Amino acid sequence: MFESISTEGDGENRMTVKCRKEAVITMLSFLKKTGFDHLALISCVDRLNDNVLELVYILSSYGGDVAMQKLNILLKTTIPRENPQFYTATEIFGNASPYERELHELYGILFRGHPRLTPLFLEREYDIPPFRKDFDTRKYVKDVFDQIPFVDDKKGRT
Amino acid sequence: MRELELYFGPQHLGMVGNFSITLQVEGDRIVKATANPGFLHRGFEKLMEQRTWIQNFPLVCRINVVEPDHMELMYAMAVEKLAGIEVPERAQFIRSIYLELARVGSHLFGLWAYANMLGFDTVANWAMYHRDLILDLFEELTGGRVYHIYLWPGGVRRDFPEGFEERIRSTLHTIGSCVPDYDDTFFHNRLFYERAHGVGKLSREDACRMGAVGQVLRATGMKKDIRKTEPYAAYDQVDWEIPVRTDGDAYSRIWVVRDEMIESVHMIFKLLDKLPKGEAYQRIPNPFKWKIPESEVYVRCESSRGELGLYLVSDGGDKPCRAHFRTPSYSHGLTILEKALENESIADVGNIMISLYITAPEIDR
Numbered sequence: 001m002f003e004s005i006s007t008e009g010d011g012e013n014r015m016t017v018k019c020r021k022e023a024v025i026t027m028l029s030f031l032k033k034t035g036f037d038h039l040a041l042i043s044c045v046d047r048l049n050d051n052v053l054e055l056v057y058i059l060s061s062y063g064g065d066v067a068m069q070k071l072n073i074l075l076k077t078t079i080p081r082e083n084p085q086f087y088t089a090t091e092i093f094g095n096a097s098p099y100e101r102e103l104h105e106l107y108g109i110l111f112r113g114h115p116r117l118t119p120l121f122l123e124r125e126y127d128i129p130p131f132r133k134d135f136d137t138r139k140y141v142k143d144v145f146d147q148i149p150f151v152d153d154k155k156g157r158t
Numbered sequence: 159m160r161e162l163e164l165y166f167g168p169q170h171l172g173m174v175g176n177f178s179i180t181l182q183v184e185g186d187r188i189v190k191a192t193a194n195p196g197f198l199h200r201g202f203e204k205l206m207e208q209r210t211w212i213q214n215f216p217l218v219c220r221i222n223v224v225e226p227d228h229m230e231l232m233y234a235m236a237v238e239k240l241a242g243i244e245v246p247e248r249a250q251f252i253r254s255i256y257l258e259l260a261r262v263g264s265h266l267f268g269l270w271a272y273a274n275m276l277g278f279d280t281v282a283n284w285a286m287y288h289r290d291l292i293l294d295l296f297e298e299l300t301g302g303r304v305y306h307i308y309l310w311p312g313g314v315r316r317d318f319p320e321g322f323e324e325r326i327r328s329t330l331h332t333i334g335s336c337v338p339d340y341d342d343t344f345f346h347n348r349l350f351y352e353r354a355h356g357v358g359k360l361s362r363e364d365a366c367r368m369g370a371v372g373q374v375l376r377a378t379g380m381k382k383d384i385r386k387t388e389p390y391a392a393y394d395q396v397d398w399e400i401p402v403r404t405d406g407d408a409y410s411r412i413w414v415v416r417d418e419m420i421e422s423v424h425m426i427f428k429l430l431d432k433l434p435k436g437e438a439y440q441r442i443p444n445p446f447k448w449k450i451p452e453s454e455v456y457v458r459c460e461s462s463r464g465e466l467g468l469y470l471v472s473d474g475g476d477k478p479c480r481a482h483f484r485t486p487s488y489s490h491g492l493t494i495l496e497k498a499l500e501n502e503s504i505a506d507v508g509n510i511m512i513s514l515y516i517t518a519p520e521i522d523r
Contacts, residue, residue: 013388014456039369040458041484043469058336058456058469058484062366062375062382069387072456088361095369098492121196121522136206 013070021055021077021086028057028075029092035061036073042089042099044107048133052078053107055086079109081132088114106131159184164420166507168197173508174271177491183504191499193492198522206481211237211311212445214478219305221483222520224267227260228461230309232483236470237311239455241442246464247392247398248436249313255326255429256299256308258422262333264290264462265419269517272412273344275508276353281344284396290331295329298322313439320404323430330423331390337420345416354409358498368497369489372464373418377403377410384460396428408513415515418462449476463487463515483523491516 003025005019019027036059045054057075061068079086088111089096100111101120108129111117128135164181167173182190202221207216213300219226231253238245245253263446266289274282277471293303298319299304308315344350360370362378375382383400385393401417403410442448452474458467464486473479498510 025218037366040465040467041456041482043466043480043482045471045480050521056469058467062380066387069382072458093369094367095493098488119196121199123196130201137201137204 014072014073014074018076021079024055024057024075025079025087025089025092028059028089031059031073031075032092034064035064035068038062039089039093039095039099039106040072042096042103044103044131046081046107046131046133047078048081050078051081053081053084053109054078055103057089084109086111088112090114105129108132116151159423161189164504166504174275174512175516176251177511177516177518177521179495179499179507181499181504181507181510186504188499188502188504188507191210191496194494195394195518195521198519200522201348202523203481206478208475208477209263210422211448211450211478214481215307216305216309219307221523222461222485222517223304224303224517225260225264225462226395227309228459228466229258229483230307231257231391231459232457232466232468233302234309234311235457235459236455236468237450239457240272240450240453240470240472241311241448243312243440243442245313246437247248247434248317249438249440250392251395251429251433251440252314252318253309254395255426255433256314258429259292259326260427261294261422261462262419263296265422266292267414268415268462268512270410272512275512276350278344278347278350281340284340285337288336291329291332295322295326297342298325308335310439310442312442313437315439317438322431324428326430330426333419334423340416344466345413351409351413354412354513355405355407357408357501357506358513359405360494362499364497365406365494368493370459370464370494371486371489372462372515373411373414374490374494377414378406379404384458384465388458390459392429395432396425398425398428408509411513411515447476449474458484463490463517463520485514485520485523487518487520490514491521 008016038060040060041058043056047054055077059073086109088100100114101111103119104111104117105119105122106129159183161182164183165180167178168176178194180192180194181188194417202217206217214233218229221229266285270282270285273345274462296306297303360378362380365375365378379402381400386400399419401414401421403414450472452472456467456469458465466486467484469482470478471480495511495514
C-alpha cells in the first residue's frame, strides 16, 4: 500500500507527496498527527490525456515552529475518470465535508462514507459534471438558454 | 415542544448577502442549522480556463465583491511564480500599502454591516462614509472604485500619482481622528457588550478542528497571520503586531477587527515612510502570445477574512488548466456557522453570521 509514495520539494515551502489512492486516508491521518492539522483545500484536476482525475489535498499546520508553519503539503493521488469513487476524509478533518460535496457535484466523484453528499451550488442536472474538461460550457449555454423564448414572444408580440 | 423549519434568507431582512440558512427551531432556540449556498455560483473557475492569462484579471477580482484586491494579488502572485517573474522593490511596497488600504476599507464595510444589524445606525453611517473616503483614493489611483484591476504580474499597473502619498496620509488622519468617537459610541457601549458577549462562542480546539482562519481564529487567542508566517509583498520590511483576543465570541471577533484596522493604518504610515524609489513594474511578455510552462503552484495570503489561497495549474498553454480558490468564508460559512448557531436564539443569527465575516460570493465563486 505504501510502496509507491514519492515526495518532492520545490525549495519554496511547498512539498508534493504522491501516493496510491488506497494510502490517502491513512496518510491524511498520519500527517494530521504529525502536526499538519489544517486542511486548506481539497481540489481536483481533470487530466483528460491520461484519463484520470487528480485529487489534491493541501495541508498546513496551526502550531509548530516557523519552518513548519511555512510549509504546505500537497498530497496527490489519481483515480479513474469512469465511475470515480473515493473515500471520505470527513472523519479526519471537520471542514472536509463541503469540499467533497463540491467535487461530487462538479466532477462527479462519489465519496463513500460521506454523511451528506447533497448538491451544494448547482440547481440543474447535468449529463457530464460541469467542471470536467469534456464539458463544453459555450455549447451548453447555447443549447439551454437559447431555447428560452423572450417574454414578448410568449405574449404573441414580436 | 414542536419543531419548526424556518428559512432564513436570501430574502430575509436580517440576512446580509445572497445566502440562506435553514433553521430547525424549537421556540426561539435553534436546534440545527443548515447552510445553503449557491445563489451566486457563476462558475468563475471554469470561465478562467477559457481565457488567457491576462484576460483573467478583470474576472478574478469579481469573485469577492467586498474585497477584490486580495483576489488580484493571489492571481498575480501565482502567475509570477509559474512564469518566474521578479517584482521590483517599490512595487512590493506599493502592493502592501494598497492591500492594507483595501483591508481597512473591507473592515469598515464589515463594521457597517455589524453595526447596522445591531441598530447602531450612526456608527454604520460613519463606517460607510469612511470607507467611501478610501474608495476615493482607489478611484484616483486606478480609475475604479470597487473593482480596481491594479495588481499585475511583475508589479502594479501604474505608479502612485504626484502627491498621492500625502493624500493617503491625510485621509487616514481623518479616519483615525474618529476612533475615539467610534469607541465612545460603539466599542465601549454597554449595549454592544450585552448583545455580543458570549454569543456564537467557539473554543480554540473547535476552531482548529473546523478550519478557522483569520480573526475567527485570532479571537480564540491564537496568534496566526500569513503576513507573519509566510511574508509576501513588503510585510517583512516593517514592524507590526498581531491583535489577539481570547474569548472566541462575537464580541472578541469585532474587537479584533477594530484592532486590526488600527494596526493596518499604522502599518501604512510605516510603509509610506520607507517607500523606496525605482520602477513600479517589470515588463512581461506579449500577453497575446504568452505561454506559461507546465507547472503548478499553491499561493496564499492573509485577506481581511483570513487565509486566502489559490491552486493554479498550467498545462503549458496560453490559458490556465485549473484554478481553485481557497476562500476563508468557505469553512466559516459552511462548517463553523452551522456549529456556532446550535442552541443560539433566532435573534442572534445575523449577529453570529456577520461576526464570522461571511461573504456569500466568496463561497459560491
